[in-house]
Amino acid sequence: MPCLLLKANEFDFEGRWIVSLQDNKRTLVGLLEIEKQDQNWHAYLEGGPVGIRINQDEIEILADSRDVRGFVFNRRLSGSLKNNQIQGRYQQEGAAAQKEEPGSWSAIREQKNGSANQLPRTTKPEDLTGIWTATQELDFRKYSMTLTQGGKDWLEQYLPYYDQPDVRCTSIGLPALVTYSFPFEILFSNDRYTFLYEYQAKVRRIWANDEAPSSYMPPSRMGFSKGVWEGNELVIKTELLEKTVRDFRGELISEHAIIEERYSLSDDSQTLTALIIVDDPDNYERKPIRRRQWIRNASTEIFPYSCDPDSFYIPMYQDGEMQMYIDRSPLRF
Amino acid sequence: MMTKLIYLFFLAGYLFIGTAQSHHSFTAEFTAEKIIKLNGNIQEVWFRNPHVRYLLSVETSEEESETWDLRGSPVVWLARKGWTKDLVAVGDKIIVEGYPGHNGRKMLSIIKMTLSDGTILIDRAPE
Numbered sequence: 001m002p003c004l005l006l007k008a009n010e011f012d013f014e015g016r017w018i019v020s021l022q023d024n025k026r027t028l029v030g031l032l033e034i035e036k037q038d039q040n041w042h043a044y045l046e047g048g049p050v051g052i053r054i055n056q057d058e059i060e061i062l063a064d065s066r067d068v069r070g071f072v073f074n075r076r077l078s079g080s081l082k083n084n085q086i087q088g089r090y091q092q093e094g095a096a097a098q099k100e101e102p103g104s105w106s107a108i109r110e111q112k113n114g115s116a117n118q119l120p121r122t123t124k125p126e127d128l129t130g131i132w133t134a135t136q137e138l139d140f141r142k143y144s145m146t147l148t149q150g151g152k153d154w155l156e157q158y159l160p161y162y163d164q165p166d167v168r169c170t171s172i173g174l175p176a177l178v179t180y181s182f183p184f185e186i187l188f189s190n191d192r193y194t195f196l197y198e199y200q201a202k203v204r205r206i207w208a209n210d211e212a213p214s215s216y217m218p219p220s221r222m223g224f225s226k227g228v229w230e231g232n233e234l235v236i237k238t239e240l241l242e243k244t245v246r247d248f249r250g251e252l253i254s255e256h257a258i259i260e261e262r263y264s265l266s267d268d269s270q271t272l273t274a275l276i277i278v279d280d281p282d283n284y285e286r287k288p289i290r291r292r293q294w295i296r297n298a299s300t301e302i303f304p305y306s307c308d309p310d311s312f313y314i315p316m317y318q319d320g321e322m323q324m325y326i327d328r329s330p331l332r333f
Numbered sequence: 334m335m336t337k338l339i340y341l342f343f344l345a346g347y348l349f350i351g352t353a354q355s356h357h358s359f360t361a362e363f364t365a366e367k368i369i370k371l372n373g374n375i376q377e378v379w380f381r382n383p384h385v386r387y388l389l390s391v392e393t394s395e396e397e398s399e400t401w402d403l404r405g406s407p408v409v410w411l412a413r414k415g416w417t418k419d420l421v422a423v424g425d426k427i428i429v430e431g432y433p434g435h436n437g438r439k440m441l442s443i444i445k446m447t448l449s450d451g452t453i454l455i456d457r458a459p460e
Contacts, residue, residue, distance in 0.1 A: 068458035069442070071365040095365035097432070097444075097458070161362065166383055181458065182409065198409060303409045308381040315402065 011057050011081055016110040019045070021077070021090055021140075023103035030140040031289060032061070032107055046142040046289040047278075057081045059088075064143040068136065068181060069097035070248065072143055077105050084109065098136075126265045128234065129188050131302065132272055132294035134181040139291045145251055151283035158250035162316075162325060163332050165244065169307035171200055173221020173244045175259050175276050179290045185302050193227055193234075201305045206236050213240055219255055234263040243333050246278065246288060254282040270296045363404075363432040363442040371401055371441065375425045380418040382407045387421065389429065389441075402440045403429060405456050416454045425449065431456075 017032040033044045034052065043052035043061060051062035061077040073096040079088020086107040092100040147155065165172045182199040191209035196202075206225040213224040223241040227234050238259040246253050257280035264273055276290040316322055373391035385405035392398045405411060408418075421427065428447040434440030443456045 069365075070363075097365055169383060300413075303412060305382055305407075305409060307383055308379075309383075311379045311381065311384055311386045 011054065013041070013054055013059060013081060013086075017086065017107040018110050019077075019105060019107045021075070021103065021105040023100045025100075026135075026137045028140050029138050029291060030142070031110065033286075044146060044286055046140055046291075047284065047286040048142040048145040048288065059086060063140065065141045066143045066248065067096045067098040067141070071096045075100075075140075079105065079107075126232075126269050127188075128186045128193070128263065128265065128272065130296050131183055131185045131298060131300055133183045133297040133300055135293045135295060136181070137293040138273065139179070139293075141290075142288075143249060145246070145284055145288045146286040147251065148281070148283055148285055151252055154252040154283070155250055157331060158245070158252075159328070160248055160250050162321075162328065163245075163250060164248060165332075166200075167312040168309045169200070171202060171221045173253075174223055174238055174241065175253070175261075175278055175288075175290065176245070176247050177202060177222075178261060178274065178276055179247070179292055183297065183300055183302060184294075196302060198302045198305055200307060218242075223259070230262075232264055236261040236263070251288075252283045253278065254280050256280065256282055272296070362434060362438075362440060364435050365432055367433065368430055368444065369433045369441070370428060370430045372428050373398075373401065373426070375421060375423055375427060376400065378418075378421060378423060380408060380421075382409065385411060387443075389427070399439060402434075403431070403443050404440065405443045406458065410458070411454075411456060414455060414457075416456070420448070420452070420454065421446070 013034045014036050015034060017034065019028075019030045019032045021028040021030075030046045032050075035042045035044075041052050041054050043050045045061070045063045048064075050064075051060075053060040057080045059077075059079055059081065063075050063077070064072060065075060066072050071094075073092055073094035075090055076093055077088060077090040079086045086105075088105055089102060090105045091102040145151075161167060171177070177197055177199060180197075180199050182197065184198060185196040187194040187196065191207065192211075193206040193208060195204040195206065197204065202222065204222050204225065206227040208227050211226070217224065217240065219240045219242040221242050221244050223238040225236050225238040227236040229235070238261075239257075241253065241255060241257050241259070243255055244253045245251060257278060260277045260279065262275040262277075265271065266273075272294045274292045276292065278284065278288045280287075313322075316325055371389060371391050373389040375387055376390045377388040379386040385408060387403040387405070389401045389403050390398050391401055411417075426449045429441065429443060430445045431441040431443045445456070446454045448454070
Protein backbone atom coordinates (compact mmCIF):
# COMPACT_ATOMS: atom_id res chain seq x y z
CA MET A 1 0.00 0.00 0.00
CA PRO A 2 1.40 3.45 -0.83
CA CYS A 3 2.27 5.54 2.20
CA LEU A 4 1.30 9.07 1.33
CA LEU A 5 3.83 11.80 1.82
CA LEU A 6 2.21 15.10 2.53
CA LYS A 7 3.18 18.50 3.83
CA ALA A 8 3.48 18.97 7.57
CA ASN A 9 2.13 21.85 9.60
CA GLU A 10 2.41 23.20 13.12
CA PHE A 11 -0.42 21.26 14.74
CA ASP A 12 0.69 18.53 17.06
CA PHE A 13 -0.71 15.34 15.61
CA GLU A 14 2.52 13.46 16.10
CA GLY A 15 2.49 10.57 18.57
CA ARG A 16 0.64 7.43 19.55
CA TRP A 17 -3.14 7.59 19.71
CA ILE A 18 -5.84 5.16 20.71
CA VAL A 19 -8.57 5.37 18.09
CA SER A 20 -12.14 4.44 18.89
CA LEU A 21 -14.65 4.14 16.06
CA GLN A 22 -18.39 3.62 16.42
CA ASP A 23 -20.88 2.55 13.82
CA ASN A 24 -24.44 1.54 14.56
CA LYS A 25 -23.44 -2.00 15.55
CA ARG A 26 -20.09 -1.97 17.28
CA THR A 27 -17.02 -0.16 18.55
CA LEU A 28 -13.58 -0.68 17.07
CA VAL A 29 -10.36 0.17 18.92
CA GLY A 30 -6.89 0.56 17.46
CA LEU A 31 -3.44 2.03 17.90
CA LEU A 32 -2.74 4.93 15.53
CA GLU A 33 0.87 6.09 15.23
CA ILE A 34 1.49 9.43 13.50
CA GLU A 35 5.03 10.44 12.67
CA LYS A 36 6.70 13.26 10.81
CA GLN A 37 9.82 12.55 8.79
CA ASP A 38 11.49 15.10 6.52
CA GLN A 39 8.44 17.34 6.86
CA ASN A 40 6.16 14.56 5.63
CA TRP A 41 3.50 12.77 7.63
CA HIS A 42 3.36 8.99 7.97
CA ALA A 43 0.72 7.04 9.85
CA TYR A 44 0.17 3.44 10.90
CA LEU A 45 -2.93 1.76 12.26
CA GLU A 46 -2.42 -1.45 14.24
CA GLY A 47 1.06 -1.67 12.72
CA GLY A 48 -0.03 -1.24 9.11
CA PRO A 49 0.33 1.80 6.86
CA VAL A 50 -2.54 4.18 6.26
CA GLY A 51 -2.90 7.19 4.04
CA ILE A 52 -2.85 10.47 5.95
CA ARG A 53 -3.52 14.08 5.09
CA ILE A 54 -3.17 16.90 7.59
CA ASN A 55 -4.19 20.50 6.99
CA GLN A 56 -3.99 22.86 9.96
CA ASP A 57 -6.10 21.17 12.64
CA GLU A 58 -7.82 18.82 10.20
CA ILE A 59 -6.85 15.23 9.55
CA GLU A 60 -7.97 12.59 7.10
CA ILE A 61 -6.99 8.92 7.27
CA LEU A 62 -7.57 6.16 4.76
CA ALA A 63 -7.27 2.66 6.27
CA ASP A 64 -7.77 -0.65 4.52
CA SER A 65 -9.60 -3.57 6.09
CA ARG A 66 -10.96 -6.97 5.19
CA ASP A 67 -14.45 -8.07 6.19
CA VAL A 68 -15.36 -11.47 7.59
CA ARG A 69 -16.48 -12.62 4.15
CA GLY A 70 -13.12 -11.75 2.63
CA PHE A 71 -13.78 -8.51 0.76
CA VAL A 72 -11.23 -5.72 1.10
CA PHE A 73 -12.48 -2.18 1.62
CA ASN A 74 -11.38 1.16 3.08
CA ARG A 75 -12.50 3.33 5.95
CA ARG A 76 -12.05 7.07 5.49
CA LEU A 77 -11.77 8.94 8.79
CA SER A 78 -12.06 12.75 8.75
CA GLY A 79 -11.71 14.86 11.86
CA SER A 80 -10.07 17.70 13.68
CA LEU A 81 -7.75 18.16 16.64
CA LYS A 82 -8.99 20.14 19.62
CA ASN A 83 -7.85 20.07 23.24
CA ASN A 84 -5.47 17.22 22.50
CA GLN A 85 -8.28 15.00 21.20
CA ILE A 86 -9.25 14.14 17.66
CA GLN A 87 -12.90 13.78 16.81
CA GLY A 88 -14.70 13.29 13.54
CA ARG A 89 -16.75 11.15 11.23
CA TYR A 90 -15.92 8.11 9.17
CA GLN A 91 -17.40 6.19 6.28
CA GLN A 92 -16.83 2.91 4.56
CA GLU A 93 -15.59 2.95 0.97
CA GLY A 94 -15.53 0.14 -1.53
CA ALA A 95 -17.80 -2.85 -1.76
CA ALA A 96 -17.99 -5.07 1.31
CA ALA A 97 -20.40 -7.73 2.48
CA GLN A 98 -20.44 -6.26 5.98
CA LYS A 99 -22.00 -2.87 5.40
CA GLU A 100 -21.10 -0.15 7.89
CA GLU A 101 -23.17 2.97 8.34
CA PRO A 102 -21.20 6.24 8.56
CA GLY A 103 -20.30 6.86 12.17
CA SER A 104 -18.13 8.82 14.54
CA TRP A 105 -14.56 8.31 15.68
CA SER A 106 -12.25 9.82 18.23
CA ALA A 107 -8.66 9.47 19.33
CA ILE A 108 -6.89 10.15 22.60
CA ARG A 109 -3.21 9.94 23.30
CA GLU A 110 -1.97 6.56 24.47
CA GLN A 111 -1.18 6.52 28.16
CA LYS A 112 2.55 6.31 28.77
CA ASN A 113 2.33 3.53 31.33
CA GLY A 114 -0.05 1.33 29.39
CA SER A 115 0.28 -1.19 26.64
CA ALA A 116 -1.60 -0.73 23.40
CA ASN A 117 -4.46 -2.52 25.11
CA GLN A 118 -6.49 0.30 26.64
CA LEU A 119 -9.59 -1.77 27.03
CA PRO A 120 -11.84 -2.06 30.06
CA ARG A 121 -9.86 -3.76 32.83
CA THR A 122 -10.83 -6.27 35.45
CA THR A 123 -9.73 -5.87 39.03
CA LYS A 124 -8.07 -9.25 39.37
CA PRO A 125 -7.38 -12.45 37.46
CA GLU A 126 -10.55 -14.43 36.95
CA ASP A 127 -11.53 -17.87 35.84
CA LEU A 128 -11.18 -18.02 32.06
CA THR A 129 -12.52 -21.53 31.67
CA GLY A 130 -15.54 -22.06 29.50
CA ILE A 131 -16.71 -21.84 25.90
CA TRP A 132 -16.24 -18.51 24.17
CA THR A 133 -18.04 -17.22 21.09
CA ALA A 134 -16.41 -14.53 18.93
CA THR A 135 -17.94 -11.11 18.41
CA GLN A 136 -16.98 -8.65 15.68
CA GLU A 137 -16.19 -5.91 18.21
CA LEU A 138 -12.86 -4.09 18.64
CA ASP A 139 -10.85 -5.42 15.71
CA PHE A 140 -10.09 -3.03 12.83
CA ARG A 141 -8.97 -6.08 10.85
CA LYS A 142 -6.24 -3.92 9.32
CA TYR A 143 -5.42 -5.53 6.02
CA SER A 144 -1.93 -4.44 4.90
CA MET A 145 1.08 -4.35 7.19
CA THR A 146 4.40 -2.50 7.18
CA LEU A 147 6.74 -5.05 5.70
CA THR A 148 10.50 -5.36 5.50
CA GLN A 149 12.01 -5.89 2.07
CA GLY A 150 12.08 -9.61 2.82
CA GLY A 151 8.43 -9.52 3.78
CA LYS A 152 7.57 -7.64 0.59
CA ASP A 153 9.54 -10.08 -1.56
CA TRP A 154 7.64 -12.98 -0.02
CA LEU A 155 4.25 -11.35 -0.50
CA GLU A 156 5.04 -10.49 -4.11
CA GLN A 157 5.18 -14.16 -5.11
CA TYR A 158 2.43 -15.40 -2.78
CA LEU A 159 -0.87 -16.39 -4.36
CA PRO A 160 -3.72 -16.04 -1.87
CA TYR A 161 -6.23 -18.86 -2.12
CA TYR A 162 -3.83 -21.26 -3.93
CA ASP A 163 -1.09 -20.94 -1.30
CA GLN A 164 -3.41 -20.51 1.69
CA PRO A 165 -2.92 -23.41 4.12
CA ASP A 166 -6.61 -23.52 5.08
CA VAL A 167 -7.93 -24.41 1.64
CA ARG A 168 -6.00 -27.68 1.64
CA CYS A 169 -6.98 -28.40 5.26
CA THR A 170 -3.51 -27.58 6.62
CA SER A 171 -3.35 -25.63 9.86
CA ILE A 172 -2.58 -21.94 9.48
CA GLY A 173 -1.60 -21.90 13.16
CA LEU A 174 -0.78 -18.77 15.14
CA PRO A 175 -1.56 -15.94 15.11
CA ALA A 176 -4.41 -16.37 12.61
CA LEU A 177 -6.13 -19.15 14.51
CA VAL A 178 -6.68 -16.85 17.49
CA THR A 179 -8.39 -14.28 15.28
CA TYR A 180 -10.80 -16.53 13.41
CA SER A 181 -14.52 -16.27 14.20
CA PHE A 182 -15.00 -19.81 15.48
CA PRO A 183 -15.74 -20.64 19.13
CA PHE A 184 -13.11 -22.09 21.42
CA GLU A 185 -13.00 -23.59 24.89
CA ILE A 186 -10.54 -22.90 27.71
CA LEU A 187 -9.68 -25.56 30.27
CA PHE A 188 -7.33 -25.16 33.23
CA SER A 189 -5.65 -27.86 35.25
CA ASN A 190 -2.27 -28.52 36.83
CA ASP A 191 -0.74 -25.18 35.91
CA ARG A 192 -1.74 -25.56 32.32
CA TYR A 193 -4.33 -23.84 30.18
CA THR A 194 -5.67 -25.88 27.30
CA PHE A 195 -7.35 -24.04 24.44
CA LEU A 196 -9.61 -26.20 22.28
CA TYR A 197 -10.29 -24.47 18.98
CA GLU A 198 -13.25 -25.58 16.94
CA TYR A 199 -11.53 -24.55 13.73
CA GLN A 200 -9.63 -27.57 12.44
CA ALA A 201 -10.11 -29.15 15.91
CA LYS A 202 -6.80 -27.73 17.13
CA VAL A 203 -5.47 -28.19 20.66
CA ARG A 204 -3.12 -25.69 22.25
CA ARG A 205 -1.27 -25.98 25.55
CA ILE A 206 -0.26 -22.87 27.49
CA TRP A 207 2.05 -23.59 30.38
CA ALA A 208 1.64 -21.51 33.53
CA ASN A 209 4.63 -23.03 35.33
CA ASP A 210 8.34 -23.59 34.64
CA GLU A 211 7.73 -26.01 31.80
CA ALA A 212 10.20 -25.54 28.96
CA PRO A 213 10.41 -27.21 25.58
CA SER A 214 12.95 -29.96 25.15
CA SER A 215 15.90 -29.13 22.95
CA TYR A 216 14.58 -31.53 20.34
CA MET A 217 10.95 -30.37 20.30
CA PRO A 218 10.18 -29.50 16.68
CA PRO A 219 8.72 -26.12 15.81
CA SER A 220 5.04 -26.11 14.99
CA ARG A 221 2.22 -23.88 13.83
CA MET A 222 1.02 -23.64 17.46
CA GLY A 223 4.51 -23.12 18.87
CA PHE A 224 5.36 -23.37 22.55
CA SER A 225 3.32 -21.09 24.81
CA LYS A 226 3.90 -19.79 28.32
CA GLY A 227 1.30 -17.80 30.23
CA VAL A 228 1.76 -15.52 33.22
CA TRP A 229 -0.62 -13.16 34.95
CA GLU A 230 0.42 -9.53 34.86
CA GLY A 231 -2.11 -7.78 37.05
CA ASN A 232 -5.44 -8.56 35.50
CA GLU A 233 -4.10 -9.80 32.20
CA LEU A 234 -3.06 -13.30 31.23
CA VAL A 235 -0.03 -12.66 29.06
CA ILE A 236 0.88 -15.52 26.73
CA LYS A 237 4.13 -15.58 24.80
CA THR A 238 4.59 -18.13 22.06
CA GLU A 239 7.84 -19.15 20.40
CA LEU A 240 9.17 -22.19 18.56
CA LEU A 241 6.85 -21.44 15.70
CA GLU A 242 6.87 -22.99 12.29
CA LYS A 243 6.73 -20.76 9.25
CA THR A 244 3.20 -19.78 8.27
CA VAL A 245 1.20 -16.83 6.98
CA ARG A 246 -0.35 -14.10 9.09
CA ASP A 247 -3.75 -14.03 7.46
CA PHE A 248 -5.49 -14.41 4.12
CA ARG A 249 -3.30 -11.74 2.55
CA GLY A 250 -0.36 -14.12 2.91
CA GLU A 251 2.19 -12.04 4.82
CA LEU A 252 4.87 -14.31 6.21
CA ILE A 253 5.35 -15.33 9.84
CA SER A 254 8.92 -16.55 10.31
CA GLU A 255 10.34 -19.23 12.62
CA HIS A 256 11.82 -16.40 14.69
CA ALA A 257 8.50 -14.74 15.44
CA ILE A 258 7.29 -14.23 19.00
CA ILE A 259 3.56 -13.80 19.49
CA GLU A 260 2.20 -12.04 22.53
CA GLU A 261 -1.44 -12.34 23.54
CA ARG A 262 -2.92 -10.36 26.42
CA TYR A 263 -6.25 -11.71 27.68
CA SER A 264 -8.52 -9.90 30.14
CA LEU A 265 -12.03 -10.38 31.45
CA SER A 266 -14.80 -7.84 31.84
CA ASP A 267 -15.99 -7.05 35.35
CA ASP A 268 -18.93 -9.44 34.99
CA SER A 269 -16.63 -12.20 33.67
CA GLN A 270 -18.84 -12.62 30.61
CA THR A 271 -16.62 -10.94 28.05
CA LEU A 272 -13.08 -11.92 27.16
CA THR A 273 -10.82 -9.60 25.19
CA ALA A 274 -7.42 -10.20 23.68
CA LEU A 275 -4.70 -8.07 22.19
CA ILE A 276 -2.51 -10.05 19.78
CA ILE A 277 0.89 -8.64 18.83
CA VAL A 278 3.30 -10.22 16.36
CA ASP A 279 7.00 -9.52 16.87
CA ASP A 280 8.76 -10.67 13.72
CA PRO A 281 11.49 -8.28 12.56
CA ASP A 282 12.36 -10.59 9.69
CA ASN A 283 9.13 -9.61 7.97
CA TYR A 284 7.58 -6.60 9.69
CA GLU A 285 8.99 -3.15 10.35
CA ARG A 286 6.15 -2.60 12.81
CA LYS A 287 4.43 -5.16 14.95
CA PRO A 288 1.05 -6.22 13.51
CA ILE A 289 -1.77 -5.92 16.05
CA ARG A 290 -5.13 -7.64 16.17
CA ARG A 291 -7.83 -7.42 18.84
CA ARG A 292 -10.53 -9.93 19.53
CA GLN A 293 -13.51 -10.18 21.82
CA TRP A 294 -15.55 -13.21 22.83
CA ILE A 295 -18.60 -13.67 25.01
CA ARG A 296 -19.03 -16.53 27.43
CA ASN A 297 -21.54 -18.89 25.86
CA ALA A 298 -22.38 -21.99 27.84
CA SER A 299 -25.23 -22.81 25.49
CA THR A 300 -23.04 -23.41 22.48
CA GLU A 301 -20.98 -26.46 21.69
CA ILE A 302 -17.60 -27.01 20.11
CA PHE A 303 -18.55 -28.85 16.93
CA PRO A 304 -16.43 -31.57 15.41
CA TYR A 305 -14.40 -30.35 12.46
CA SER A 306 -13.31 -32.70 9.74
CA CYS A 307 -11.86 -31.26 6.58
CA ASP A 308 -11.77 -32.56 3.03
CA PRO A 309 -9.67 -30.62 0.49
CA ASP A 310 -11.52 -32.07 -2.51
CA SER A 311 -13.47 -28.81 -2.85
CA PHE A 312 -10.10 -27.13 -3.47
CA TYR A 313 -8.30 -29.73 -5.60
CA ILE A 314 -11.12 -30.84 -7.90
CA PRO A 315 -12.05 -27.40 -9.30
CA MET A 316 -8.35 -26.65 -9.74
CA TYR A 317 -7.95 -29.87 -11.72
CA GLN A 318 -11.05 -29.11 -13.79
CA ASP A 319 -9.77 -25.61 -14.53
CA GLY A 320 -6.42 -26.97 -15.76
CA GLU A 321 -4.47 -25.31 -12.95
CA MET A 322 -3.01 -28.41 -11.31
CA GLN A 323 0.39 -28.22 -13.01
CA MET A 324 0.73 -24.59 -11.97
CA TYR A 325 -0.10 -25.65 -8.42
CA ILE A 326 2.46 -28.45 -8.44
CA ASP A 327 5.12 -26.15 -9.84
CA ARG A 328 4.55 -23.84 -6.90
CA SER A 329 5.02 -26.58 -4.30
CA PRO A 330 8.41 -25.27 -3.06
CA LEU A 331 6.70 -21.99 -2.15
CA ARG A 332 4.24 -23.64 0.22
CA PHE A 333 4.73 -25.08 3.67
CA MET B 334 -1.43 23.03 -3.85
CA MET B 335 -3.96 21.62 -1.38
CA THR B 336 -6.27 20.65 -4.23
CA LYS B 337 -3.43 18.66 -5.74
CA LEU B 338 -2.69 16.97 -2.42
CA ILE B 339 -6.32 16.02 -1.94
CA TYR B 340 -6.35 14.60 -5.46
CA LEU B 341 -3.26 12.50 -4.70
CA PHE B 342 -4.83 11.25 -1.48
CA PHE B 343 -7.97 10.08 -3.20
CA LEU B 344 -6.02 8.69 -6.16
CA ALA B 345 -3.89 6.66 -3.76
CA GLY B 346 -7.05 5.23 -2.23
CA TYR B 347 -8.26 4.21 -5.64
CA LEU B 348 -4.93 2.63 -6.54
CA PHE B 349 -4.86 0.78 -3.26
CA ILE B 350 -8.18 -0.91 -3.97
CA GLY B 351 -6.85 -1.94 -7.38
CA THR B 352 -3.73 -3.45 -5.86
CA ALA B 353 -5.62 -5.38 -3.22
CA GLN B 354 -7.83 -6.98 -5.81
CA SER B 355 -5.12 -7.82 -8.30
CA HIS B 356 -4.15 -11.05 -6.51
CA HIS B 357 -6.01 -14.27 -7.05
CA SER B 358 -7.74 -14.38 -3.69
CA PHE B 359 -11.27 -14.70 -2.39
CA THR B 360 -11.67 -11.03 -3.19
CA ALA B 361 -10.51 -11.70 -6.71
CA GLU B 362 -12.74 -14.77 -7.04
CA PHE B 363 -15.94 -12.87 -6.23
CA THR B 364 -17.13 -9.31 -6.46
CA ALA B 365 -19.08 -7.55 -3.73
CA GLU B 366 -20.12 -4.91 -6.26
CA LYS B 367 -23.33 -6.73 -7.11
CA ILE B 368 -25.63 -9.52 -6.01
CA ILE B 369 -27.28 -11.84 -8.53
CA LYS B 370 -30.05 -14.42 -8.32
CA LEU B 371 -30.07 -17.83 -10.02
CA ASN B 372 -32.80 -20.46 -10.51
CA GLY B 373 -31.75 -24.01 -11.12
CA ASN B 374 -31.36 -27.63 -10.08
CA ILE B 375 -28.70 -28.96 -7.75
CA GLN B 376 -26.29 -31.23 -9.62
CA GLU B 377 -23.72 -32.06 -6.96
CA VAL B 378 -23.30 -31.47 -3.23
CA TRP B 379 -20.07 -31.17 -1.18
CA PHE B 380 -21.21 -30.58 2.39
CA ARG B 381 -17.75 -30.55 3.94
CA ASN B 382 -15.23 -28.20 5.47
CA PRO B 383 -13.37 -26.05 4.69
CA HIS B 384 -16.18 -24.79 2.45
CA VAL B 385 -19.52 -26.18 1.39
CA ARG B 386 -19.94 -26.32 -2.37
CA TYR B 387 -22.87 -27.04 -4.69
CA LEU B 388 -23.01 -27.32 -8.47
CA LEU B 389 -26.16 -25.76 -9.91
CA SER B 390 -27.58 -26.37 -13.37
CA VAL B 391 -29.25 -23.24 -14.74
CA GLU B 392 -31.32 -23.43 -17.94
CA THR B 393 -30.42 -20.77 -20.48
CA SER B 394 -32.81 -21.99 -23.18
CA GLU B 395 -35.05 -24.99 -23.80
CA GLU B 396 -32.10 -27.05 -24.97
CA GLU B 397 -29.18 -25.52 -23.13
CA SER B 398 -28.05 -25.03 -19.57
CA GLU B 399 -24.92 -23.86 -17.77
CA THR B 400 -23.32 -25.02 -14.56
CA TRP B 401 -22.63 -22.63 -11.70
CA ASP B 402 -20.19 -23.33 -8.88
CA LEU B 403 -21.83 -22.22 -5.61
CA ARG B 404 -19.49 -21.68 -2.64
CA GLY B 405 -20.71 -21.57 0.94
CA SER B 406 -19.32 -21.14 4.44
CA PRO B 407 -17.73 -23.89 6.54
CA VAL B 408 -20.09 -26.64 7.66
CA VAL B 409 -19.86 -25.58 11.29
CA TRP B 410 -21.05 -22.04 10.53
CA LEU B 411 -23.99 -23.30 8.48
CA ALA B 412 -24.93 -25.99 10.98
CA ARG B 413 -25.33 -23.39 13.73
CA LYS B 414 -27.96 -21.69 11.59
CA GLY B 415 -29.78 -24.95 11.00
CA TRP B 416 -28.38 -25.44 7.51
CA THR B 417 -27.55 -29.13 7.54
CA LYS B 418 -26.40 -31.61 4.94
CA ASP B 419 -29.78 -33.18 4.24
CA LEU B 420 -31.59 -29.91 3.51
CA VAL B 421 -30.24 -29.59 -0.02
CA ALA B 422 -29.91 -32.68 -2.21
CA VAL B 423 -29.09 -33.50 -5.81
CA GLY B 424 -32.09 -32.76 -8.03
CA ASP B 425 -33.58 -30.09 -5.76
CA LYS B 426 -34.90 -26.97 -7.46
CA ILE B 427 -33.65 -23.87 -5.70
CA ILE B 428 -33.25 -20.11 -5.99
CA VAL B 429 -29.93 -18.73 -4.80
CA GLU B 430 -28.58 -15.21 -4.30
CA GLY B 431 -24.96 -14.28 -3.88
CA TYR B 432 -21.85 -12.48 -5.03
CA PRO B 433 -20.87 -13.57 -8.54
CA GLY B 434 -17.41 -14.47 -9.77
CA HIS B 435 -15.24 -11.87 -11.44
CA ASN B 436 -14.89 -11.68 -15.21
CA GLY B 437 -18.02 -13.67 -15.91
CA ARG B 438 -16.82 -16.80 -14.12
CA LYS B 439 -19.84 -18.90 -13.24
CA MET B 440 -19.18 -18.92 -9.55
CA LEU B 441 -21.32 -17.61 -6.74
CA SER B 442 -20.57 -16.89 -3.09
CA ILE B 443 -23.85 -17.84 -1.44
CA ILE B 444 -25.82 -15.30 0.60
CA LYS B 445 -29.30 -16.84 0.57
CA MET B 446 -30.87 -20.01 -0.80
CA THR B 447 -34.62 -20.56 -1.17
CA LEU B 448 -35.84 -24.15 -1.35
CA SER B 449 -38.86 -25.29 -3.34
CA ASP B 450 -40.98 -25.50 -0.17
CA GLY B 451 -40.24 -21.86 0.61
CA THR B 452 -37.61 -22.54 3.26
CA ILE B 453 -34.99 -19.79 3.27
CA LEU B 454 -31.41 -20.62 4.24
CA ILE B 455 -29.03 -17.77 5.06
CA ASP B 456 -25.27 -18.06 4.72
CA ARG B 457 -23.89 -15.21 6.74
CA ALA B 458 -20.58 -14.92 8.54
CA PRO B 459 -20.76 -14.61 12.34
CA GLU B 460 -21.50 -11.04 13.45
